[in-house]
Every structure is written in C-alpha cells, then in structure tokens.
Amino acid sequence: MFRKILIANRGEIALRVLRAAREMGIKTVAVHSTADASAMHVRLADEAICIGPPSASDSYLNIPNIIAAAEIAQADAIHPGYGFLSENARFAEIVEEHRIAWIGPKPEHIRTMGDKVEAKRTAGALGLPLVPGSDGAVETVEHARKVAEEFGYPVLVKAAAGGGGRGMKVVENDAMLEGAFRQARAEAKAAFGHDAVYIEKYLKNPRHIEFQIFGDGKGKAIHLGERDCSLQRRHQKVLEEAPSPVLSAPERERMGMICAKAMADMHYRGAGTIEFLWENNEFYFIEMNTRLQVEHPVTEYLTGMDLVKEQINVAAGLPLSRTQDQVTLSGHAIEVRINAEDPQTFAPSPGLVSEFHAAGGPGVRIDSALYSGYRVPPTYDSLIAKLIVHDDSREQAIARLKRALEEMVVGGIKSTIPLHQRLVDEPDFRSGDYSIKWLEALLAKKG
Incomplete structure (x- = not known):
C-alpha cells in the first residue's frame, strides 16, 4: 500500500480524497495555488506545497510544478480527483515515468476515451450501443452534408475532444449545416486546440x-x-x-x-x-x-x-x-x-x-x-x-x-x-x- 499520496486538485474533491487516505493510514500532500493558501484541504493535509499563482494554468494545470512537489514530498502516488489533469493522458504517463503510482486508469485508456471519435469506435467494438452517426471525424461541409442526409435531420455536430457543451451545435436542416459546422470547428479549436468534429443523429428528448x-x-x-x-x-x-x-x-x-x-x-x-x-x-x-x-x-x-x-x-x-x-x-x-x-x-x-x-x-x-x-x-x-x-x-x-x-x-x-x-x-x-x-x-x- 502507498505511504504518501499527493492530491493534485482542490476544493471538496481534494478533501474527499484526503479523508479516504487518512482512514487508510496513508499520509497526504496538498498542492495549492496562492489563492488557496487557506483552503480546508491545505489546512488538513499532512504536508502542503504551493505550486503557483491563482491561474489554474500556472498552478493546478502546471505539470512540472506538480511533479516537483511530488518529488520534494517523496509521494509514492498521485490522485488527480476530477477536472484539471484527471483525464490528461500525458500527465498520467509522466507520473508513471517518474515511478510514481497513478491512481487512475491506464494512460492509453484515458487517451482513447478522451477523443470522442476514437471512444465511439472503441465502444462499438466493445459491444456498446451507439448513436447513429459518422464513422470518425468529418473534415468538410460536403462530407457533413452526406452524413446528415444519410441519418436525417436534426443532427448534432460535436467536437471530438469536447466537453461541457463547447463545440456542439444542433442542426435542424440543410440550410443551417454549413454555418453550424464551421462554428463548431472554430469553438473546438479555441477550447481544446483541436478542431475535429463528428456528426450524430440528434435525439429530441432523451x-x-x-x-x-x-x-x-x-x-x-x-x-x-x-x-x-x-x-x-x-x-x-x-x-x-x-x-x-x-x-x-x-x-x-x-x-x-x-x-x-x-x-x-x-x-x-x-x-x-x-x-x-x-x-x-x-x-x-x-x-x-x-x-x-x-x-x-x-x-x-x-x-x-x-x-x-x-x-x-x-x-x-x-x-x-x-x-x-x-x-x-x-x-x-x-x-x-x-x-x-x-x-x-x-x-x-x-x-x-x-x-x-x-x-x-x-x-x-x-x-x-x-x-x-x-x-x-x-x-x-x-x-x-x-x-x-x-x-x-x-x-x-x-x-x-x-x-x-x-x-x-x-x-x-x-x-x-x-x-x-x-x-x-x-x-x-x-x-x-x-x-x-x-x-x-x-x-x-x-x-
């Protein structure tokens, strides 16, 4: 069993992990931004290390700082909680490359399921029922139109790397398709750095x-x-x-x-x-x-x-x-x-x-x-x-x-x-x- 777990998160989930670890007799390391210096998980952890300024990109998403904190504290495992880096396959790989246990799925499974197009392919191959839609990413308006015509309107254009509704557009008819397609790609690029989108049948009231x-x-x-x-x-x-x-x-x-x-x-x-x-x-x-x-x-x-x-x-x-x-x-x-x-x-x-x-x-x-x-x-x-x-x-x-x-x-x-x-x-x-x-x-x- 682990001796010390670094919790790479904040708020209620950091506190939730801390409590479970403590009941298991495992020491905890809290990491925090300067904005969270007085946070409850920081107060209750066995050790606390500041990893940057308030901006998440400079603290809770700062992989080098988190790894450095784990090495300083000699943590032998990292729990990512949810959000932030919890579904970042590269972070999981880096953790394991530093011979620190990753409390989460295998990096390859995070990567596969993090890409919605690949996740859909994998799910279908594993026997899970799928929403009818494109077989992979849709690259052009013409391709999008063919898919939409095959399954019938309305359809949903979705960012392959999306989440939280960003890069997602409902298309009611052919006249709306081109604008929605281009807008979804632009939103996906801005939000996720990757403009791939796919199309699936829109379920009206699920x-x-x-x-x-x-x-x-x-x-x-x-x-x-x-x-x-x-x-x-x-x-x-x-x-x-x-x-x-x-x-x-x-x-x-x-x-x-x-x-x-x-x-x-x-x-x-x-x-x-x-x-x-x-x-x-x-x-x-x-x-x-x-x-x-x-x-x-x-x-x-x-x-x-x-x-x-x-x-x-x-x-x-x-x-x-x-x-x-x-x-x-x-x-x-x-x-x-x-x-x-x-x-x-x-x-x-x-x-x-x-x-x-x-x-x-x-x-x-x-x-x-x-x-x-x-x-x-x-x-x-x-x-x-x-x-x-x-x-x-x-x-x-x-x-x-x-x-x-x-x-x-x-x-x-x-x-x-x-x-x-x-x-x-x-x-x-x-x-x-x-x-x-x-x-x-x-x-x-x-x-």
Missing part, C-alpha cells in the same frame, strides 16, 4: 443515464448500477439520482453487465463512468469519463462502497473488493450541486462566506470545503458544496432532500440552494417525468 464501473486492470470488471443525470443546464449537471426513475431492474442489470463486460475486455483499471442517452427504452453511448465523477457519492450511498478507497486499492494492485454478485443496491439517493452563483441569473458569486451551516441528520451527507470566514475565489469552478441524501424510497429521499435544503446555510454569497428548493417542489420532478431539456425549458418558462 434522458442522460450513466453506469459506474470498476476494473482491476487485469481483465475483471464490475458495474455499480446507474445514475440519472438528466437535470442539466447548458450541458452541465445540476442534480443526479439513483436508481433512475425510468429503468426496470432487469434493464439495469442487462445494461450494467454489458458495460462491465466491455471494461473487462478492455482490461480497464480503476473507476470509470459510461454515459448514455436513453430514449424510447434504448441506450446510446455518448462518452466515457475515465475518472471519479462529481456525483460518485450517490453510488456510494446505494452500494455502501467507498469509491475513493477502491481507487487507491486497485492502483496499489489489490483485487476489486467485491465481485458482481456481491454488489447490492439499496434505497434511493439524490445529489444536488450547490454553486456560488445567483440562482436566478447564474452569474458567479465569489466572495467571503460569512456563515456556513451544513445540513445534517440521518441519511444526509455534505461534501464541501467551505467554512465560515472562507473566501470563495473567482478563479475556479463555482461548485462549493454537494448535498447528498439517501432513504428507502425515492419519495422519502425527496422529502429528506427538501428538509436538508431548508437547513443548509451559506451566508455572504449567493448560492443555488433556492433553485434546488424550487426543483424539489416541481410536479414533473416528483413524478420522475423529465429529460435533459426539462430544466432549461422550466427556467425559460418561469424565469
């Missing part, structure tokens, strides 16, 4: 359902059920729940086993999430995240497993802690993402946290690095807390969530707590009748 998998890197893999992540705004998840309100137990097991077999055949190592669009009882692969997800606590509640500890154990060469027949899903869990944003306009709201009170009670979990007196910097992602609840049924979980939201206090800055309080009272949410377009339609309608 849900977003993902399966959590774990592999040992040696040909064994398990699935831990699904999460429904359909409540989104601008392609960013707002609320996640499990199990999905629309899946039957047989369908969950069927698709879960397909995912587990695909990852076993791939010899995948560690945590991964296979994401699908779901419409008319059909699954369509869209991408795979080769890291721990923001919403992993939902799965932890249902399975009773600690996914960060599982990551660490697998990276250390230990077998998976459970076989598939030992995985049981119990109850219902919901996670809401609380951001430092105006709940009406969604404008960022950094600043001094004058008061922080975390909700509590049975079946309530708060993942946050906030404390009274902490100053939320304007430099990074606006996520400041995750509120996760669990109960025996979906109805009871919603009631628990509503109660916990009423208890939660974040003073001094604006947060999206009022948005979630509004959502839990919506009849469509309570009935489970929503899709990836539902939230934006609701916000547009009610303001």
Whole structure:
C-alpha cells in the first residue's frame, strides 16, 4: 500500500480524497495555488506545497510544478480527483515515468476515451450501443452534408475532444449545416486546440443515464448500477439520482453487465463512468469519463462502497473488493450541486462566506470545503458544496432532500440552494417525468 499520496486538485474533491487516505493510514500532500493558501484541504493535509499563482494554468494545470512537489514530498502516488489533469493522458504517463503510482486508469485508456471519435469506435467494438452517426471525424461541409442526409435531420455536430457543451451545435436542416459546422470547428479549436468534429443523429428528448464501473486492470470488471443525470443546464449537471426513475431492474442489470463486460475486455483499471442517452427504452453511448465523477457519492450511498478507497486499492494492485454478485443496491439517493452563483441569473458569486451551516441528520451527507470566514475565489469552478441524501424510497429521499435544503446555510454569497428548493417542489420532478431539456425549458418558462 502507498505511504504518501499527493492530491493534485482542490476544493471538496481534494478533501474527499484526503479523508479516504487518512482512514487508510496513508499520509497526504496538498498542492495549492496562492489563492488557496487557506483552503480546508491545505489546512488538513499532512504536508502542503504551493505550486503557483491563482491561474489554474500556472498552478493546478502546471505539470512540472506538480511533479516537483511530488518529488520534494517523496509521494509514492498521485490522485488527480476530477477536472484539471484527471483525464490528461500525458500527465498520467509522466507520473508513471517518474515511478510514481497513478491512481487512475491506464494512460492509453484515458487517451482513447478522451477523443470522442476514437471512444465511439472503441465502444462499438466493445459491444456498446451507439448513436447513429459518422464513422470518425468529418473534415468538410460536403462530407457533413452526406452524413446528415444519410441519418436525417436534426443532427448534432460535436467536437471530438469536447466537453461541457463547447463545440456542439444542433442542426435542424440543410440550410443551417454549413454555418453550424464551421462554428463548431472554430469553438473546438479555441477550447481544446483541436478542431475535429463528428456528426450524430440528434435525439429530441432523451434522458442522460450513466453506469459506474470498476476494473482491476487485469481483465475483471464490475458495474455499480446507474445514475440519472438528466437535470442539466447548458450541458452541465445540476442534480443526479439513483436508481433512475425510468429503468426496470432487469434493464439495469442487462445494461450494467454489458458495460462491465466491455471494461473487462478492455482490461480497464480503476473507476470509470459510461454515459448514455436513453430514449424510447434504448441506450446510446455518448462518452466515457475515465475518472471519479462529481456525483460518485450517490453510488456510494446505494452500494455502501467507498469509491475513493477502491481507487487507491486497485492502483496499489489489490483485487476489486467485491465481485458482481456481491454488489447490492439499496434505497434511493439524490445529489444536488450547490454553486456560488445567483440562482436566478447564474452569474458567479465569489466572495467571503460569512456563515456556513451544513445540513445534517440521518441519511444526509455534505461534501464541501467551505467554512465560515472562507473566501470563495473567482478563479475556479463555482461548485462549493454537494448535498447528498439517501432513504428507502425515492419519495422519502425527496422529502429528506427538501428538509436538508431548508437547513443548509451559506451566508455572504449567493448560492443555488433556492433553485434546488424550487426543483424539489416541481410536479414533473416528483413524478420522475423529465429529460435533459426539462430544466432549461422550466427556467425559460418561469424565469
């Protein structure tokens, strides 16, 4: 087992990894920018090393500085958390080249799944159901038009290296195609340094359902059920729940086993999430995240497993802690993402946290690095807390969530707590009748 883990991240996920490591008797090293000198993960780590100024490119994305910090601290493993360098294959390779263990998938799998075109090819070869679309990148408007005509409008033009909705355009008809194609390529180039795009059939009203998998890197893999992540705004998840309100137990097991077999055949190592669009009882692969997800606590509640500890154990060469027949899903869990944003306009709201009170009670979990007196910097992602609840049924979980939201206090800055309080009272949410377009339609309608 590792002696000391460097956590190459910040905020609640850095604190989450730190706590798991501490319970395993492993020392931790926090890295931080000058803006995060007083952050909670810095305060609680065994060691802390400043790696640069506030800008992420000069600190949390600065590979030489992170490697230097690991060598100075004599860390024997690095956990990347999520975001930042967590899906950077070259960073994973550099870590391993320095004889430091990488707590994550094999670099080649990160690289394969990080390119959406290659990921789609690989997924198809592994037996995962695909959205109909182009076989690889589309280089010209003429090629794009042929693909669109083959599958029929509307179609979606997507950046091959994309994420978060950037480089993604819905095309309703032929007249829109050329402009959308060129705009998507330009956005992809600006955002990701790579202008390759591909085209797939546009599903009009799907849900977003993902399966959590774990592999040992040696040909064994398990699935831990699904999460429904359909409540989104601008392609960013707002609320996640499990199990999905629309899946039957047989369908969950069927698709879960397909995912587990695909990852076993791939010899995948560690945590991964296979994401699908779901419409008319059909699954369509869209991408795979080769890291721990923001919403992993939902799965932890249902399975009773600690996914960060599982990551660490697998990276250390230990077998998976459970076989598939030992995985049981119990109850219902919901996670809401609380951001430092105006709940009406969604404008960022950094600043001094004058008061922080975390909700509590049975079946309530708060993942946050906030404390009274902490100053939320304007430099990074606006996520400041995750509120996760669990109960025996979906109805009871919603009631628990509503109660916990009423208890939660974040003073001094604006947060999206009022948005979630509004959502839990919506009849469509309570009935489970929503899709990836539902939230934006609701916000547009009610303001």
